[in-house]
Amino acid sequence: MASSLTAALAILVALAVAAQSALGGHLACEELPPDVCAFAVSSGGMRCVLERTPEGAHRCQTSAVAVARDQPLATGHVESDACVRACGVDRAALGLPVATEDRRSLRAICSPACQDGCPNVVDLYATLAAAEGMSLPAMCEAQKAAGNRRMMMGGMAPLGAPVSAPVVVAPVSAPVAAPEPCEDW
Known part of the structure; x- marks a missing residue:
């Protein structure tokens, strides 16, 4: 029931944003409900951020981080649930995300x-990575290369590579003796 209510609320907010945009309306972060705040962009092109009030409630606020002006969704945008899932991000996270949280x-x-x-999500993470002196495209390329190396070492072919039989490693039956220490040193 709660998930259907959340989905219905997200659809209503998306429709409201679309109607506001079509009518020349104004999207202010402070007017968004907390459950759709993260990854939204105000009409002024500033990113929305979820914050906690002194009383412990969550509220949506305008951050100081602007969207790149060349983005197609630069203003008045609430990110879709499909993108939140595809990008593995969390709308309930407080503040701006860290560009390199973890490998997953x-x-x-x-x-x-x-x-x-x-x-919109890619631009946010690219902006945050740049602020930390990193490049998101370079990080993605390194992550992809590391993943390909892990798959190849594990006997799995990277995506797009021809598939061959897995490598089977047989256990060693007798222990291997350590080399004798060198007395010359």
Whole structure:
């Protein structure tokens, strides 16, 4: 029941944003409900951020981080649930996300579904990575290369590579003796 209510609320907010945009309306972060705040962009092109009030409640606020002006969804945008899932991000996270939270998060953000279909999320993480002196495209390439190396070492072929029989490693039956220490040193 709660998930259907959340989905219905997200649809209503998306429709309201679309109607506001069509009518020349104004999207202010402070007017968004907390459950759709994260990864939204105000009409002024500033990113929305979820914060906690002194009383402990969550509220949506305008951050100081602007969207790249060349983005197609630069203003008045609430990110879709499909992009939130594809990019592995969390709407309930407080504050701005860290650009390199962990490998699993980086893998999701670097996935083709996120990179090709969610420019708003990719732009946010690219901006945050740049602020930390890193490049999101370079991080994604390194993550992809590391994943390919792990798959090849584990006997799995990387995506797009020809598939061969898995490598079987037989256990060693007798222990191997350590080399004698060198007395010359």
